[in-house]
Amino acid sequence: MTAQPLESTTAHTVAMLRERMRRLGEPTARRELATHPALADVVRLRAGGTYRVDTASLAFLLMAGPSREGAWTALVNTRDTGLEAAAGLGLDLDRTLVVPDAAEHWVEVTAALVEVAALVVLRPPPRVSAHAVSRLAARLRTREAALVVWGEWPRCDAELRLAGSQWLGAGHGEGRLRSRRTQVLVRRGAGPERRRALWLPGDDGEVRPEHEHEPRILTAS
Amino acid sequence: MSPSRTLAVWCPDWPVVAACAEAGVGTRAPAAVFRANLVTAGNAAARRYGIRRGMRRRDAQGRCPEVAVLPDDPDRDARAFEQVLTTIEALRPGVAAVRPGLAALPVPAAYYGGEAPAAAVLIEALVAEGVRDCRTGVADDLFTAEQAARTAPRQECVVVAPGGSPGFVGPLAVEVLEGMLEEGEETTQLVGLLRRLGVRTLADLARLPARDVHQRFGPLGARVHRLAGGTDAQLPVLREPPPDLVREVAFEPPLETVEAVCFSLRRTAEAFVEQIATRQLVCTRVRVEVECEASIGTTYAERSWAHVRWFGPGDLIDRVRWQLGAASTQGLGSPVSLVRLVPETVEPGFGEGLWGGAEELVDRQVAKVRALLGHDGVVVPVLQGGRSPADRQRLVPWGDRAPGGRDRALPWPGSIPGPAPSVVLAEPWPAVVEDAAGRVAVVSERGVMSGEPTRFRAREGEAWQTVAAWAGPWPVDELWWEPDPSHAETRRVARFQVVGADGRAWLMSCTMTSGDGRWWTEAGYE
Numbered sequence: 001m002t003a004q005p006l007e008s009t010t011a012h013t014v015a016m017l018r019e020r021m022r023r024l025g026e027p028t029a030r031r032e033l034a035t036h037p038a039l040a041d042v043v044r045l046r047a048g049g050t051y052r053v054d055t056a057s058l059a060f061l062l063m064a065g066p067s068r069e070g071a072w073t074a075l076v077n078t079r080d081t082g083l084e085a086a087a088g089l090g091l092d093l094d095r096t097l098v099v100p101d102a103a104e105h106w107v108e109v110t111a112a113l114v115e116v117a118a119l120v121v122l123r124p125p126p127r128v129s130a131h132a133v134s135r136l137a138a139r140l141r142t143r144e145a146a147l148v149v150w151g152e153w154p155r156c157d158a159e160l161r162l163a164g165s166q167w168l169g170a171g172h173g174e175g176r177l178r179s180r181r182t183q184v185l186v187r188r189g190a191g192p193e194r195r196r197a198l199w200l201p202g203d204d205g206e207v208r209p210e211h212e213h214e215p216r217i218l219t220a221s
Numbered sequence: 222m223s224p225s226r227t228l229a230v231w232c233p234d235w236p237v238v239a240a241c242a243e244a245g246v247g248t249r250a251p252a253a254v255f256r257a258n259l260v261t262a263g264n265a266a267a268r269r270y271g272i273r274r275g276m277r278r279r280d281a282q283g284r285c286p287e288v289a290v291l292p293d294d295p296d297r298d299a300r301a302f303e304q305v306l307t308t309i310e311a312l313r314p315g316v317a318a319v320r321p322g323l324a325a326l327p328v329p330a331a332y333y334g335g336e337a338p339a340a341a342v343l344i345e346a347l348v349a350e351g352v353r354d355c356r357t358g359v360a361d362d363l364f365t366a367e368q369a370a371r372t373a374p375r376q377e378c379v380v381v382a383p384g385g386s387p388g389f390v391g392p393l394a395v396e397v398l399e400g401m402l403e404e405g406e407e408t409t410q411l412v413g414l415l416r417r418l419g420v421r422t423l424a425d426l427a428r429l430p431a432r433d434v435h436q437r438f439g440p441l442g443a444r445v446h447r448l449a450g451g452t453d454a455q456l457p458v459l460r461e462p463p464p465d466l467v468r469e470v471a472f473e474p475p476l477e478t479v480e481a482v483c484f485s486l487r488r489t490a491e492a493f494v495e496q497i498a499t500r501q502l503v504c505t506r507v508r509v510e511v512e513c514e515a516s517i518g519t520t521y522a523e524r525s526w527a528h529v530r531w532f533g534p535g536d537l538i539d540r541v542r543w544q545l546g547a548a549s550t551q552g553l554g555s556p557v558s559l560v561r562l563v564p565e566t567v568e569p570g571f572g573e574g575l576w577g578g579a580e581e582l583v584d585r586q587v588a589k590v591r592a593l594l595g596h597d598g599v600v601v602p603v604l605q606g607g608r609s610p611a612d613r614q615r616l617v618p619w620g621d622r623a624p625g626g627r628d629r630a631l632p633w634p635g636s637i638p639g640p641a642p643s644v645v646l647a648e649p650w651p652a653v654v655e656d657a658a659g660r661v662a663v664v665s666e667r668g669v670m671s672g673e674p675t676r677f678r679a680r681e682g683e684a685w686q687t688v689a690a691w692a693g694p695w696p697v698d699e700l701w702w703e704p705d706p707s708h709a710e711t712r713r714v715a716r717f718q719v720v721g722a723d724g725r726a727w728l729m730s731c732t733m734t735s736g737d738g739r740w741w742t743e744a745g746y747e
Contacts, residue, residue: 055747056643070432072583082744083602083614084641093602094436097587098616100600100647105593112589116582165724167746169639170692172673176639177692177718177726177746201640 033118033146034065036090038207042186042196043158045119047144050137052153054161056081057089057200058184059121059150061207062160064090071095071118076110077102078123078150088205107132114145121148128153158188162200179203181210226383228328228340229358229366230309230347231373232302235322236262238354239301240291248353251285256293263288295321296479299543306524308350312343317506317527317565321543323370325363325527340378348376361386364448364529368393387450391424398423398445411438411445423449444530466504468493468562475514475556479545482557483538490534490541493562503531506566509544515555525565537562587619605629608636608697609716610645610728610744635697637716642728642744649741650680652729654688654719663738664715664731668696677719679727679742686721693717696733716743 033045039061045051053059063073068090074097075081087093097117102109106125113120114136133154140147149156162182169178179202186194197210232238236254241264246252251270253263258278270285281288298321306324309316316326333339340357347355353376358369360381368390369379381389395415399408420426426434427450435443470489476482497504510523524547526532526540541560587599600616605626607613613636615626656662656672663671674688694715713733720726726746731738 056745057747060643070430079647080644082610082642082645084604084610085643086602087604088641093604096602097583097619098600098602099590099594099598100616102590102594102598108593109590109598112586116586162747167690167720167724167726170690170718170720170726173670173691173693175692176637177720178639180640180726180746182724205640 031144034069034071036061036065036068036207038198038200038209039065039160039184039196042184042194043160043188045146046157047118047146048140049157050140050147050149050153050155052149052151052156052159054150056150057085058160058162059148060086060089060091061200062148063096063119063121066118067092067095072097072116074113074117074120075099076113076120076122077106077125078121088201089207107135110136110147111139114139114143114147117145119146119148121150123150124153126152130154158186161185163195226328226336226359226361227363227366228326228336228343229319229360229363229370230305230324230326230343230355231357231367231370232305232322232352232355233371234262234264234354235302236293236295236298237264237267237291238352239298239321240294241289242301243297244289244291246289246291250289251287252289252291253281254291254293255281261293295539296542296546298322300547303547304350305347305352305355308346308352309343312346313339315525317525318540318543319363319367319527319529323367325366328359336380337378340380344376344378360389362448363527365390367529368397371397387424387427390449391422391427393423395420395423395426398448408441411441414438441530448529466493466497466564466567468496469510469559471559472557475558477556479542482545482560483542486538486541486560487534489560489562490537493537493564494532494534497564497567500567502567504528504564504567505531506564507532507537507540508563508565509537509541510559510561510563511541511545511557512559512561513555514558519558520555527566531568584620606631606633608633609730610637610642611647613641614645635695635716637695637718637728640746643747644745646743646745649730649743652680652727652740652742653678654717654729654731654740661738661740662731664694664696664733666713666733668694668715668733670694674717674719677721677727677729677740679721679729679745686723686725688719689722689724690720691717694731718746 031047033047035043035045045062045065051062053062063086067073072095073091076099078098079100083093097113099109106122110120110122136147163185165180165182167177167180169175180200182198182200184196184198198207199210200207202208237252238248240254241248241252248264249266251264251267251272253260253267253272255261255278260272260274260276260281262274263272267285267288270288272281272284272288278290302318302321306316306318309324309326313326313329316324318324328336329339333342336359340359344355344357356370356373356375357378358366358373358381359378360366360369361383365381365386369381373379395412399412415426426446429446431443431446434446468489470486472482472485476485494504506525506527508523508525510521513520524544528536545557590599597618599619601619603615603617603626605613605615606629607627654662654674654677657675658672660671662674674691676685676687678685694717696713696715698713714730715733716728716730718726719729727742728744729740729742731740
């Protein structure tokens with residue numbers, strides 16, 4: 001279909017007006033969701049936001065915040081999750097819904113779960129259409145929920161990833177994995193990357209920030 | 222002052238009083254009512270001999286050989302209580318029977334010059350009718366009023382000041398719920414569970430967050446929580462329920478026996494409760510209207526019934542049975558042609574006030590997802606005992622009861638201690654682990670490694686990694702995962718934790734055979 005010049009300017013105006021209405025309708029400050037204390041100074045989840053993570057433990061850590069406050073959370077398309085680890089990070093499994101395989105309905109399923117869950121973790125399929133992204137974004141804006149995408153996603157408010165992970169406790173046949181020190185890197189738009197050194201988990205199973213004075217062990221023994 | 226205050230009239234040990242009256246025995250002598258050879262109620266004299274509810278008849282007679290053994294008959298209790306209700310009604314219309322032995326009415330304070338005088342007038346009238354032991358309580362809500370009446374001395378009244386309900390019921394032990402909410406089993410379980418959780422008094426219960434109580438104990442818990450917090454009366458009550466909630470059933474030809482009426486009423490009672498529930502409401506006070514075909518034309522009888530919790534279908538049928546049983550003594554024993562159930566008071570049901578329970582909302586969304594994906598599409602995670610990470614978790618369809626999972630408290634030898642893997646593969650990946658000589662590492666049946674693992678590939682397509690550290694083996698016999706289920710068999714496998722040079726760690730397993738080992742990646746520590 002070819003657009004007439006007149007129509008195109010009309011469409012442009014309509015789009016502009018819609019954008020203005022959207023901005024008017026949007027509360028200036030979205031409600032903040034509870035964030036796990038270990039991440040609190042690098043990222044703050046807001047309702048309506050989309051966040052990207054690269055690992056399961058980061059997804060669980062983000063879920064743990066609202067979950068510990070009594071909110072419902074959900075996992076979509078996650079067949080391969082270690083739920084014991086999730087519970088260990090503070091996720092309340094009694095208030096967690098899991099849709100292991102949403103197949104081609106993943107957009108509808110995520111949209112439905114956003115209605116009840118404060119945070120939905122989604123593993124998107126390899127190819128995501130722009131239509132699906134904008135549809136979910138529109139749904140999120142009207143709800144008090146955040147979306148955490150574990151995988152690839154075109155637009156997001158912040159991107160979290162782990163780097164420099166180091167597992168401690170295993171040797172050469174002896175010992176066992178006990179703790180991991182790692183860095184959480186948070187990129188928000190074009191701003192500088194923020195980083196936080198974490199024990200994920202520490203020796204006692206708890207997640208906590210690594211303190212400056214802790215000596216960095218370079219070799220696992 | 223709160224607009225409506227409730228007066229509860231309680232006649233203690235009503236089954237005994239009614240049975241004694243029927244049997245022509247005095248109530249001062251020890252007497253008890255038995256069902257299936259167990260004591261269901263005893264009078265004060267019997268209690269002095271140590272006769273308690275639930276005691277066996279032989280034991281009761283052992284303690285007091287002259288105890289009057291009376292049969293249990295709820296219909297008789299209801300019939301006898303009708304007299305009490307009629308007496309109260311003569312003084313103040315609008316009385317509702319809660320159950321035989323307990324009635325509730327709005328306090329006619331203004332007319333009699335105060336709540337206590339009004340209660341005194343009532344008690345006087347009842348004693349004049351021969352109901353010697355009656356006690357009254359006044360409070361904002363029915364539950365507290367009943368508790369107040371139970372603490373009142375004989376023929377006295379205890380008034381709980383407006384807004385004083387939480388303070389009054391708070392110190393009461395949770396066991397008081399048992400007698401009150403009826404529906405024995407469910408309530409008894411709730412009370413037992415609360416006790417085991419260390420919730421001793423209603424104040425303890427009220428201190429818990431409402432949402433948690435609702436999620437753990439369901440609607441009954443939410444109701445009890447409201448009662449315990451004394452907030453029951455603060456709920457917006459629809460004094461005039463919508464007229465379309467009325468349900469009636471006509472009998473053609475009219476039915477002669479109470480049993481036949483109650484039997485035919487079941488469907489109607491269920492429909493009545495259900496249509497109220499679909500509006501997120503519960504009925505706490507119902508009027509039962511009965512029309513009978515008598516030779517002199519149609520006669521008509523009605524009675525209001527209140528419920529401390531709310532009416533379920535079984536409760537409604539019990540009330541109709543009691544009412545018909547009572548009516549038959551008053552010369553209304555003609556065939557019944559119509560029964561009508563009229564809700565007098567409906568309240569927001571299930572817990573969390575205006576918004577409905579969180580669980581109902583979740584239910585609705587889950588139903589949407591299920592419409593797309595089927596029943597098993599939405600699951601909830603449950604942890605259980607087991608050796609491999611995949612065994613230690615289970616997904617149960619939402620709303621289904623998880624049937625006996627493995628006990629997590631058992632030691633599970635062979636399970637791997639320490640942090641749990643954050644990725645547990647539903648289907649393990651075929652992996653390769655090589656030793657320094659470039660051969661696939663093998664674990665012998667006695668658990669000895671052929672050589673130190675030096676490099677590995679977690680799955681095809683992944684890059685080869687140098688082993689930075691490793692731990693294991695943890696040997697275990699188990700039914701090992703097999704792509705073709707017909708080949709599944711008990712095998713001995715050894716598990717390893719393998720850390721790659723890139724900092725990622727994996728849980729891998731190797732079948733323990735004398736020949737070449739097969740490696741699988743079971744889980745990842747992401």
